[in-house]
Amino acid sequence: MKVPFYRHSVGEEEIRAVVEVLRSPFLTTAEKNEEFETLLADYLGVRYALTTSSCTSALHLALLALGIGEGDEVVVPALTFMATANVVIHAGATPIFVDVEGETGLMDLNHLEDIVRKRRPRAVIPVHIYGQMVDMEVLMELSEKYGFHIIEDAAHSLESTRKGIRPGQLSRFACFSFYATKNITSGEGGAIAFNDPAYYERLKRLRLHGMSLSAKERHGRFVKYDMPEPGWKYNMTNFQAAMLIPQLKRIEEMRDRRAAIVRRYRRAFGSISFPRIIDEEGTRSAHHLTGILVEDRERIALEITRRGVGISAHYPTPVPLLSWYRKTFGFQRGMFPRAEHIADRIITLPLYPSLTDGEQDYVIETVKEVLGMM
Ligand SMILES: Cc1ncc(COP(=O)(O)O)c(C=O)c1O
Incomplete structure (x- = not known):
């Protein structure tokens, strides 16, 4: 698939x-x-x-x-x-x-x-x-x-x-x-x-x-x-x-559909680390992107892609560590430790209203398999 x-x-x-x-x-x-x-x-x-x-x-x-x-x-x-x-x-x-x-x-x-x-x-x-x-x-x-x-x-x-x-x-x-x-x-x-x-x-x-x-x-x-x-x-x-x-x-309907997919991913992935969703009165996410945080991201990303699941990373490099910003302003690794921690580990997953139940199953199975959870 x-x-x-x-x-x-x-x-x-x-x-x-x-x-x-x-x-x-x-x-x-x-x-x-x-x-x-x-x-x-x-x-x-x-x-x-x-x-x-x-x-x-x-x-x-x-x-x-x-x-x-x-x-x-x-x-x-x-x-x-x-x-x-x-x-x-x-x-x-x-x-x-x-x-x-x-x-x-x-x-x-x-x-x-x-x-x-x-x-x-x-x-x-x-x-x-x-x-x-x-x-x-x-x-x-x-x-x-x-x-x-x-x-x-x-x-x-x-x-x-x-x-x-x-x-x-x-x-x-x-x-x-x-x-x-x-x-x-x-x-x-x-x-x-x-x-x-x-x-x-x-x-x-x-x-x-x-x-x-x-x-x-x-x-x-x-x-x-x-x-x-x-x-x-x-x-x-x-x-x-x-x-x-x-x-x-249709914006609300489409958001609710993405929210349901995020809930499903989170339930299915159990112990995998995620960016936290804020739970406060009057607060809700647009659920534009959903990600997991993994060690050895490059290898995991390659394995997931090889199995046919499209993924991305938002964002793979903190902006000040892109080459032009480094060169122009002298930024270096270690200056933005939490942004670097996320950028080094994040994998963003398919998240859109037309993602079918079968496709969600496949994303979940693939990620768990690659992470050795099956
Ligand atoms: C956080 C953020 N800011 C700005 C932009 C730029 O948006 P646009 O491509 O519409 O200029 C993007 C686009 O991906 C974004 O994700």
Whole structure:
């Protein structure tokens, strides 16, 4: 049997929605983006959402909107996807890496306080890794005490809550990904969610060259546009937004299905070590990724793959230990011990709504067999 690491859930409804847009005049950013943005903001319980070309571009826009650039420092966790830190570099600022909690992989807020007390960074980017959220109440207290902005990297956590709070509700900005393997997807895509109306017009301009009027706004009339400041090309197409709308309607059902698979894996794997799932009132994971922690990971991963089970590692190397960051900033092994512990051991397993019971059985059997548990 072969079980892929990921299989998307794009079905007939999404195909119909895309085809409908392809038959209409507007392929670039237009009415489907607006419709999805309204639905997304409602779902998250925030005032605004704007679609972007990716989560990376959304994070970059958030830094630009806050005026973060040369001479500024921004704190990011050591265990994340490289984009979280790269956007700080793109903005001209310097990333400061903080270690994560050994049990959950989330940014360690005690370690963070030591850093922000000394360095007074302009912003902190918490990553809600695997689908669990950093405690935003505690982080907000720190942000008020030490005067930094919070930009949430919510690429994994569209459906998450922690103590009843969702991404984007307390922070300046929360950024989401609709990349090919995300919980809802448009192949590539992203969004930025926020509450402060002061950012709305500027972010809309910055995502489209800095133009004062979009193609949709100019359509059907002759009108001159201006460019108050140069922006980027970070908008999402109309047909990508169209395919996200039906997926957003099914989002809870798809999350519940992944949650059931995670429960099954955990029951079946017994003594195998996992990143911990937080059990707090009002708290739930989006269950974007599920992983096991094993010794001798390279050999185990090879054996599992050889038996036809698609696996991955999130993430195989802490970002500061990637070669460019090592070379540029002099980071070395031993500086982020808990991020390194997870990165050295994690194997992420197939987790998606269409994973059949038979496929789950095969994943479980294969992992147990390779680990010598059968
Ligand atoms: C934690 C995290 N941040 C940012 C990104 C970047 O998302 P995108 O590919 O939409 O730019 C990803 C994508 O995998 C991610 O996992």
